[in-house]
Amino acid sequence: MSAGRAITCPSCGGSIAIKAAGHSVTLGCQYCGALLDVAHPDVAIIAKYRTALQGLTLPLGTRGTLFGTEWEAIGALARNDGDAYWTEFLLFNPYAGYRWLVQSEDDWQFGTMLLDRPVVDGESAVWRGSRYTIDYDPVSTTTDRVVGEFYWRVQAGDLVTASTYSSGNDMLSAEWTDGEINWTQLVSLSAGNIHAAFGLSPPASFDAWGDGTDDDDGGGAGGLGFLGRAQRMGGPDVMAMVLMGIVTLIASLFVMVGFGVATQSVENTVNVAVDGAEQSLKIGTLTIDRSYQPVTINARSGSFDNRWIDLDYMLVDRATQRAHTAYGVVERYSGTDSDGPWTEGSYSATVKFSAIPRGTYDVVVDAQAHAWPAPLTNPANQPPGTEPGPWDIKQPGSWDSGERIEVHFQADAGGVLWGNLWLEMALLFGLPAIILWWRAD
Numbered sequence: 279m280s281a282g283r284a285i286t287c288p289s290c291g292g293s294i295a296i297k298a299a300g301h302s303v304t305l306g307c308q309y310c311g312a313l314l315d316v317a318h319p320d321v322a323i324i325a326k327y328r329t330a331l332q333g334l335t336l337p338l339g340t341r342g343t344l345f346g347t348e349w350e351a352i353g354a355l356a357r358n359d360g361d362a363y364w365t366e367f368l369l370f371n372p373y374a375g376y377r378w379l380v381q382s383e384d385d386w387q388f389g390t391m392l393l394d395r396p397v398v399d400g401e402s403a404v405w406r407g408s409r410y411t412i413d414y415d416p417v418s419t420t421t422d423r424v425v426g427e428f429y430w431r432v433q434a435g436d437l438v439t440a441s442t443y444s445s446g447n448d449m450l451s452a453e454w455t456d457g458e459i460n461w462t463q464l465v466s467l468s469a470g471n472i473h474a475a476f477g478l479s480p481p482a483s484f485d486a487w488g489d490g491t492d493d494d495d496g497g498g499a500g501g502l503g504f505l506g507r508a509q510r511m512g513g514p515d516v517m518a519m520v521l522m523g524i525v526t527l528i529a530s531l532f533v534m535v536g537f538g539v540a541t542q543s544v545e546n547t548v549n550v551a552v553d554g555a556e557q558s559l560k561i562g563t564l565t566i567d568r569s570y571q572p573v574t575i576n577a578r579s580g581s582f583d584n585r586w587i588d589l590d591y592m593l594v595d596r597a598t599q600r601a602h603t604a605y606g607v608v609e610r611y612s613g614t615d616s617d618g619p620w621t622e623g624s625y626s627a628t629v630k631f632s633a634i635p636r637g638t639y640d641v642v643v644d645a646q647a648h649a650w651p652a653p654l655t656n657p658a659n660q661p662p663g664t665e666p667g668p669w670d671i672k673q674p675g676s677w678d679s680g681e682r683i684e685v686h687f688q689a690d691a692g693g694v695l696w697g698n699l700w701l702e703m704a705l706l707f708g709l710p711a712i713i714l715w716w717r718a719d
Contacts, residue, residue, distance in 0.1 A: 335381065335478070336367050338426045342476030344388060344467075347374050351476075353426030359419045359440070368428060376429065378462060384469045389451070392461040396443070396450060403443045403450060410443035410450050417441070419453075516710050523706035530702055541567060542691040548645055550587060552681040556646040563640055564593075564691045570633040574693030575641070577608050578626040579685045584611050587685060590644040591629055595637050604629045608685065611650065630693050641689045
């Protein structure tokens with residue numbers, strides 16, 4: 279590689295070596311961040327920045343060999359399109375010219391400017407006999423930061439319109455500015471290739487500027503910047519998220535089961551008359567020892583068919599007489615239709631109170647059983663020897679055939695709220711699932 283000339287930064291006095299002397303027009307001082315016009319005889323200051331742009335993932339001046347040619351990183355641009363944020367490194371070789379190295383998190387692409395420009399045909403572009411399909415409609419991209427030297431005048435705030443075209447793993451990038459279009463061929467490289475070529479350690483991260491600031495949240499972009507970063511997460515990052523989610527879920531499961539172990543149980547049984555009057559039963563008394571604790575009530579019955587039992591539960595605080603209420607139902611039906619025999623329902627049902635405060639509670643249930651189909655409104659009006667019609671409206675207590683259903687109740691001070699575990703699972707694995715869906719789309 280040939281030696282370049284050196285200049286003194288008029289802003290901070292730092293000595294800067296120009297790698298592509300005679301070619302570079304703009305240079306960002308790596309010491310103070312001042313943007314300089316090196317084509318000006320006296321090196322004019324274009325703009326000053328308060329923050330020195332140092333600590334790049336690929337430090338300027340770093341040399342590495344890619345595709346059999348030694349390249350030196352001489353410039354870097356931070357850019358965004360409102361959704362995505364990335365860094366473009368300008369590589370230089372005095373015999374091979376310029377190339378680009380584009381970093382989006384752990385994804386890297388090697389860019390070569392095209393002299394034989396593709397021909398745009400509607401939603402596609404044809405280049406060297408291959409057809410490339412447009413990936414997205416043209417969007418405006420903004421240059422956020424500049425450091426190093428460039429062969430054209432560039433500064434923060436520059437806007438260009440860009441789009442990409444792809445054919446399998448091959449990609450073309452097009453940028454329009456001031457009526458001029460520039461095309462670049464992009465070849466994907468693994469992070470391992472880049473680390474090995476340039477001797478980078480530790481592995482590169484998405485914060486290519488390495489200054490500890492969250493460059494990619496982007497002013498007005500709001501949450502879109504986060505989604506843009508998430509969409510470009512690499513496979514190892516997604517797998518790390520999944521593994522962390524599994525560990526968190528297992529830990530939560532142990533905690534929930536540990537705190538859900540019943541500290542006290544009470545049981546009782548009631549015989550409920552079918553279509554008879556509502557019956558009230560005190561299942562027992564529970565003492566809640568913790569600040570808040572779930573309460574689980576399970577109702578189990580024997581064999582019946584085409585019947586349902588309404589269950590109104592109350593936990594009555596003995597000290598304040600305040601009642602916590604919940605509703606449950608035990609039901610089972612069967613029949614035959616054009617598809618054959620069918621059954622529905624269950625002989626048991628569980629109700630959970632999520633957070634009952636510390637105290638002593640009477641556990642009470644009001645139970646009422648019903649037949650289906652329902653009996654007549656007033657069976658006394660039926661002709662002697664007849665039974666109720668199958669679709670007559672029921673009036674509770676008006677028809678008592680003498681049938682009884684035994685229901686056994688068990689109330690526990692404790693219980694695992696599985697719904698919370700499903701919610702936690704959705705929160706832990708929702709984002710990785712969305713990222714994988716994006717990447718597969």
